[in-house]
Amino acid sequence: QKEVEQNSGPLSVPEGAIASLNCTYSDRGSQSFFWYRQYSGKSPELIMFIYSNGDKEDGRFTAQLNKASQYVSLLIRDSQPSDSATYLCAVNPSNYGGSQGNLIFGKGTKLSVKP
Amino acid sequence: DAGVIQSPRHEVTEMGQEVTLRCKPISGHNSLFWYRQTMMRGLELLIYFNNNVPIDDSGMPEDRFSAKMPNASFSTLKIQPSEPRDSAVYFCASSYRDGTEAFFGQGTRLTVV
Numbered sequence: 001q002k003e004v005e006q007n008s009g010p011l012s013v014p015e016g017a018i019a020s021l022n023c024t025y026s027d028r029g030s031q032s033f034f035w036y037r038q039y040s041g042k043s044p045e046l047i048m049f050i051y052s053n054g055d056k057e058d059g060r061f062t063a064q065l066n067k068a069s070q071y072v073s074l075l076i077r078d079s080q081p082s083d084s085a086t087y088l089c090a091v092n093p094s095n096y097g098g099s100q101g102n103l104i105f106g107k108g109t110k111l112s113v114k115p
Numbered sequence: 116d117a118g119v120i121q122s123p124r125h126e127v128t129e130m131g132q133e134v135t136l137r138c139k140p141i142s143g144h145n146s147l148f149w150y151r152q153t154m155m156r157g158l159e160l161l162i163y164f165n166n167n168v169p170i171d172d173s174g175m176p177e178d179r180f181s182a183k184m185p186n187a188s189f190s191t192l193k194i195q196p197s198e199p200r201d202s203a204v205y206f207c208a209s210s211y212r213d214g215t216e217a218f219f220g221q222g223t224r225l226t227v228v
Contacts (some may be wrong), residue, residue, distance in 0.1 A: 009143070032215070034216055034217075041221060042221075043206060043221050043222050044158070044206075044219050045219070045220040046216045046217075046218065047214050088157075088158065090217075101216055102160050102163045102170075102171060103148070103160070104149060104160065105150075105157060105158040107156075107157035107158075108157065
């Protein structure tokens, strides 16, 4: 069973702080990794994707990938109350050396940014 | 583009009734996914299509669930007969090609009473 694990939280940080969200995955052959944000009652929306080991930055967001440790994280700098949401980690699992077309999602980490 | 369009947004039905959920993917996307989201189980993949062909339906709970994609711009998910445990938010998503980011519709909140 290919799995994606996240701490459910809630993770509470003060406004202006760095929020760190973590995710581990079981399928060592996975190639593509995604972070989605989901506000309560809304649909998931893509924040970032990362394919290579290391860091990828986009504005206040940084995704970090370590394939050897099967670990992907999302850092949110200068957190704002509007960042309060559930963050979903998603992984494109492998299939006999290639990739499957679907995404497997973790259950998400609920982030609360306090003013 | 208007994004992935789902209908209806909300559906309340009685146990035993047939329910049909509809989805229009983003034009040009060749992969379509049906997910179900509940508090307990999170987002679960039910089935996905590539170029209108079902590729993996291992997530479909049981024979009561069926999905079709008759053409590149339309898909349906049918539950017959519906049961209270089917109550959830059902999302349709599409992606440009296998393994790339998926874009979600607004979801259908299904309540079976």
